[in-house]
Amino acid sequence: MLATLSMNGYCQYSPAPGKQLELGGRPGAAMDRAAASGAPAGGGRPEAGNHRSNARSDGMGMHSGGAIWLSDAPPMRGGGSRSGNARGGGMGGMNMGGGYGGRAMKRLWPRAGNDPQKSSFAREDAQASTEILLVTPSSTPEGEPLPAPAESHTGIAFEVPAQGYYRVYLTTRKLQGKILNVCVAKAEVANFGHGGDEEEQARGMQAPRILESAPIEIVRERQPNEKMFFQLKSGDEQPFVILQKGLPLPSARVRFVSHQGWSREAVSDEQGRVSFQVIRDYFPPWGEFQKRFKATYLVIAEANAAESGNYQGQPYTSVRYQATLSGSYQPSPSDYMSYAWGLGIGLLIFLFSGVAVYLYRRRRVKPFVEVRFDEAK
Amino acid sequence: MKQNNSRLQAVRDAVNRVDLNSFRFWLQLAAFALFVYGGYFAIDLGSRLPLFSCAYNDEGRAAICYLLPLQHQLSQPWPRLFSIASITVITGFLTFVLWFIFLNKGWCGYVCPLGTIQDWITALRRRLGIRYSRYSQSQFAQLTRVKYLLLALMILIPLGIGGGFFSHDMSPPFCLICPARMVLPMFTGDVSQFTIDFSSKTAMIMTAVGISITGLFLVGAFVKKRFFCFFCPMSALHYLISKPALLKLKKDGNKCTRCGDCYRVCDMEIKEIADDVKTVNIMADDCIMCLKCVASCPEEGALKATFAGIPILESTEAGFIKRINKGCSDGK
Amino acid sequence: MENESPKIIPIQPAPYSRSRQAGESQNVLDHIVDDFQDNPASMQYFYDLFRRVYCHGDALQHEGMLVGTTCIQAPEELIYAFGATPMRLCNGSYHYDQRGADFMPAKSCSLVKATLGMLSSETVIPKIGKPDLIVNPTTCDQKKKASAMIEGMGYSVYDLEVPSVKESEASRVYWQRSVRQLAGRLQELTGRKLTRKSLKQAMSKTTRAQAAFRALHNFRRQSPSLILGKDAFLVTNAYFFDDIGRWTTAVEKLNEELAQRAKAGFKAVQSKAPRVLFTGSPPIFPNLKLPLLIEESGGVVVTDETCSSNRMLYDMTAVDEWRVNDMVDSLADKYLKPCTCPIFTRNDDRKRRLLDLVSDFNVDGVVYQAFAGCQVYEMEYRSVAEEFNRAGIPLLYVETDYSTDDKGQLSTRIEAFLESMKNRKKQRA
Numbered sequence A: 001m002l003a004t005l006s007m008n009g010y011c012q013y014s015p016a017p018g019k020q021l022e023l024g025g026r027p028g029a030a031m032d033r034a035a036a037s038g039a040p041a042g043g044g045r046p047e048a049g050n051h052r053s054n055a056r057s058d059g060m061g062m063h064s065g066g067a068i069w070l071s072d073a074p075p076m077r078g079g080g081s082r083s084g085n086a087r088g089g090g091m092g093g094m095n096m097g098g099g100y101g102g103r104a105m106k107r108l109w110p111r112a113g114n115d116p117q118k119s120s121f122a123r124e125d126a127q128a129s130t131e132i133l134l135v136t137p138s139s140t141p142e143g144e145p146l147p148a149p150a151e152s153h154t155g156i157a158f159e160v161p162a163q164g165y166y167r168v169y170l171t172t173r174k175l176q177g178k179i180l181n182v183c184v185a186k187a188e189v190a191n192f193g194h195g196g197d198e199e200e201q202a203r204g205m206q207a208p209r210i211l212e213s214a215p216i217e218i219v220r221e222r223q224p225n226e227k228m229f230f231q232l233k234s235g236d237e238q239p240f241v242i243l244q245k246g247l248p249l250p251s252a253r254v255r256f257v258s259h260q261g262w263s264r265e266a267v268s269d270e271q272g273r274v275s276f277q278v279i280r281d282y283f284p285p286w287g288e289f290q291k292r293f294k295a296t297y298l299v300i301a302e303a304n305a306a307e308s309g310n311y312q313g314q315p316y317t318s319v320r321y322q323a324t325l326s327g328s329y330q331p332s333p334s335d336y337m338s339y340a341w342g343l344g345i346g347l348l349i350f351l352f353s354g355v356a357v358y359l360y361r362r363r364r365v366k367p368f369v370e371v372r373f374d375e376a377k
Numbered sequence B: 001m002k003q004n005n006s007r008l009q010a011v012r013d014a015v016n017r018v019d020l021n022s023f024r025f026w027l028q029l030a031a032f033a034l035f036v037y038g039g040y041f042a043i044d045l046g047s048r049l050p051l052f053s054c055a056y057n058d059e060g061r062a063a064i065c066y067l068l069p070l071q072h073q074l075s076q077p078w079p080r081l082f083s084i085a086s087i088t089v090i091t092g093f094l095t096f097v098l099w100f101i102f103l104n105k106g107w108c109g110y111v112c113p114l115g116t117i118q119d120w121i122t123a124l125r126r127r128l129g130i131r132y133s134r135y136s137q138s139q140f141a142q143l144t145r146v147k148y149l150l151l152a153l154m155i156l157i158p159l160g161i162g163g164g165f166f167s168h169d170m171s172p173p174f175c176l177i178c179p180a181r182m183v184l185p186m187f188t189g190d191v192s193q194f195t196i197d198f199s200s201k202t203a204m205i206m207t208a209v210g211i212s213i214t215g216l217f218l219v220g221a222f223v224k225k226r227f228f229c230f231f232c233p234m235s236a237l238h239y240l241i242s243k244p245a246l247l248k249l250k251k252d253g254n255k256c257t258r259c260g261d262c263y264r265v266c267d268m269e270i271k272e273i274a275d276d277v278k279t280v281n282i283m284a285d286d287c288i289m290c291l292k293c294v295a296s297c298p299e300e301g302a303l304k305a306t307f308a309g310i311p312i313l314e315s316t317e318a319g320f321i322k323r324i325n326k327g328c329s330d331g332k
Numbered sequence C: 001m002e003n004e005s006p007k008i009i010p011i012q013p014a015p016y017s018r019s020r021q022a023g024e025s026q027n028v029l030d031h032i033v034d035d036f037q038d039n040p041a042s043m044q045y046f047y048d049l050f051r052r053v054y055c056h057g058d059a060l061q062h063e064g065m066l067v068g069t070t071c072i073q074a075p076e077e078l079i080y081a082f083g084a085t086p087m088r089l090c091n092g093s094y095h096y097d098q099r100g101a102d103f104m105p106a107k108s109c110s111l112v113k114a115t116l117g118m119l120s121s122e123t124v125i126p127k128i129g130k131p132d133l134i135v136n137p138t139t140c141d142q143k144k145k146a147s148a149m150i151e152g153m154g155y156s157v158y159d160l161e162v163p164s165v166k167e168s169e170a171s172r173v174y175w176q177r178s179v180r181q182l183a184g185r186l187q188e189l190t191g192r193k194l195t196r197k198s199l200k201q202a203m204s205k206t207t208r209a210q211a212a213f214r215a216l217h218n219f220r221r222q223s224p225s226l227i228l229g230k231d232a233f234l235v236t237n238a239y240f241f242d243d244i245g246r247w248t249t250a251v252e253k254l255n256e257e258l259a260q261r262a263k264a265g266f267k268a269v270q271s272k273a274p275r276v277l278f279t280g281s282p283p284i285f286p287n288l289k290l291p292l293l294i295e296e297s298g299g300v301v302v303t304d305e306t307c308s309s310n311r312m313l314y315d316m317t318a319v320d321e322w323r324v325n326d327m328v329d330s331l332a333d334k335y336l337k338p339c340t341c342p343i344f345t346r347n348d349d350r351k352r353r354l355l356d357l358v359s360d361f362n363v364d365g366v367v368y369q370a371f372a373g374c375q376v377y378e379m380e381y382r383s384v385a386e387e388f389n390r391a392g393i394p395l396l397y398v399e400t401d402y403s404t405d406d407k408g409q410l411s412t413r414i415e416a417f418l419e420s421m422k423n424r425k426k427q428r429a
């Protein structure tokens, strides 16, 4: 099942325009900034260094370029969508409303760009080969191939009949000179309904979340005690694991991009693990504040390998792996919930009514209550 | 056969002599543990329960109070609510009715964790030697309607939300002002509900009202027995569907001397329980089926609780005397 | 100095036991004891008690202060809780009735007159001593007016305010407050404090007594009867003045004996003896004229609805919180709510209670005694009669007083009444 989808040549990585605070529009600046700000930069590992120079020398700053990633919203919605009312259509733990019956569908759009809000539709590329896999709660762990969308803005659609996690892997391979670019864009969609079959839900929660055949994959680690209707909040610490064929991949460069395009970079450790704190980047005026504002984050992982082989008859000497994963987060309750006020008001009412009752009772103990009349005019 | 009968009678006599108060205490404690901590043992009885097993007690709850899913369901967009989703609403309600029918308002008197908490607060007050308050009858007559008002709002506001008339920040309206939302999670160490939500004006007002009601709840339950139950919309909903219930509270007016003993002990101040000598099904809308009245009636068979027509607890002279003697020696 | 050596021979007061008053009691008691067969052996305690107290004028001991009461509405648990002893002053003696005529108009209730007569005499029988306080509930008009007269005799009197409506909330609150005020007065009197412990102890005393009474009451359901009504009245009359613990023990003994009788299939009366429910003005020793007449004539009083017996001891108190406040209010409720006294505006409860007793005790007919001058009972007669008429139960209304003059005439009426009941029974069978 091969189809071609383009992301403007190859999977590539470029800083979000307009967010390069220190260094203006220079390519790779965000990455530099992240490195400079003390994120583990992988020490002297040659791959890391290689990659960086590669990336630059390859002229990454292409016009509409950027990583391919899967989003649950098409670009025109402006990326960050309000989903307080819209129960359906959530990623990274959002309920999809499948519990209300009917033929529930889910649609994902491949997008290209390194800034969640500014990424446009990924365009077709004749030179790249694309393959889409869908892993559902009822499918085998190896997944089933999905047809590519006729046009990129129609998105990848699939049915979500069962409760549990649905994962879509969009793998693109493209040879560029002697380098093979392998890019895996992944989306994980939680589909749970209130009051659904509880066994099914339990099974859905326990099912494995890894695709063993994926050349590279980002897995969002679950939070402790994570339940079905999990929602990441800004301020949370969110670990990810980078895997290659199901095995931890150390020293991968991982970048976390917030909804507003702020990014931070780190390198995966021996267990392939890397963790980011989701920053707060939503500051609307009070009247417009929405506590269920659904912001999108994007995680991009990259690694180079000096593997050689043949791809479609052409030899290559090294492989550049790239994985993406997006998800959503909402404002942290501590941004708008106040214990101080809550306890304050509660205590105030408690004391006030307590004293009122006490005084009322004292007054009642007095032996005599006078009868009085209104002086009517 | 005869022997069987006498054995049955012996069992009945023993039951009728039970120390109802301590029986109730232990049963309530067990039910409280089940519904507030059962979740840790992976107990899940669903989300249609006719009692305040609060859903916000995320970790520990063993079931979900029906009022939350009900309000959620009703606040769906109208096109959905009045088509496919109406089936879910109806089946949900039927499941709720099935649970309810079983114990009738006994859910309140014996199972509801919020009811139990109020009884504990009452016990605390009693231990401190502070007397309780009562409403006057005119206050009673007014206040007893509040629960129906709350029930009506609890249905209309979600419908209004679904219809787009109210903000989603009001959803679920009753839960936002229900003291159980704050009090029950506290028992699993979760105090996150004690906050004011400043995200919008509506949310701010609703949470402020909620926390104020919790403050009132604590003071109210301290001076007034079962303070909250008097206003509980669940109680109103119970009463509306109590006809087919299996557990019943019955009275034989001919045997009643109108001594008022039952009224005296009634936490809900239900005067009819003593004064009404005509009605057979004597359960009033405020009743919580604690059956304290049955235990404190000295007249043989004047009050009884029946399950599917079979008497399970009956007022007896011997039982009364046993309990009063116990009270005189070590009553609290 | 003409009379320098006046040899005044002091007039020796005749010993009480030889007085007319003692004679009256003696006659009745002899009648009760000797003219009936098979008296329960454990009744001996009560016969002896009455003989000592009423015929010999022996003194009775009591604990702490003595608080006289003129009505069952005075909460005796409170009196016990203050370490005092209650004594019911309602009297049944014709001798005192005549004495009391000085205070009240001729056409007043014998009971009130006898009580006044007793209190005004030098030798108060039963001889317990002078009450330190008399609690006079403001029930019927005659009792209300007696209050000042008793005070005039040198007693200290406390008017316990009783409402005239039972059902309303206002009266309930008023009465509860009244009872609390009584507790205040008792505290002043005894110098003690009302504590949880003392009130609980007091309540356990009365509960035990009431439980014993109820057991006796239940034995009387048996048909044919195990015990005669005259004995039962004597038992409950003893409660007026006897030590409550001793009284209860004696009743418990009596109950044991009745249990044995029941097992042995004993019959105190013939199987066809008409079973009578006694209601109205209270028979108080020695005025057991009417119950005795009924039982002499072959009937049996199986139960009653009078304040010298059933109404006094039957209703029990339930308490929710065993704290002083709640206990006192509970007691107040128990003294007001179930009371079937005719002084209240409505008498639905009395009618219902009577009908319930009729069906529970398998009653054949009702005898309604009204003391001449007791307006409230006289006035209620009509409605009660109508109720029984509707239920098809024969009722005999007897207006009488403490004198024995009408005995002959009454006996004829009662015989005729019993006869008609017997016939009815036969017809039914």
Ligand code: SF4
Residues within 6 Å of the ligand: B050, B051, B052, B107, B108, B109, B112, B113, B114, B115, B116, B228, B229, B230, B232, B233, B234, B235, B288
């Ligand atoms: S009435 Fe009381 S006991 Fe019953 S559901 Fe409501 S809070 Fe619980």
Ligand code: SF4
Residues within 6 Å of the ligand: B255, B256, B257, B258, B259, B260, B261, B262, B263, B273, B274, B275, B296, B297, B298, B299, B302, B303
């Ligand atoms: S306790 Fe029993 S007898 Fe007394 S009023 Fe209540 S039901 Fe009637």
Ligand code: SF4
Residues within 6 Å of the ligand: B249, B262, B265, B266, B267, B268, B269, B270, B273, B286, B287, B288, B289, B290, B291, B292, B293, B294
């Ligand atoms: S009427 Fe009886 S069962 Fe109902 S609340 Fe009152 S005491 Fe409890």
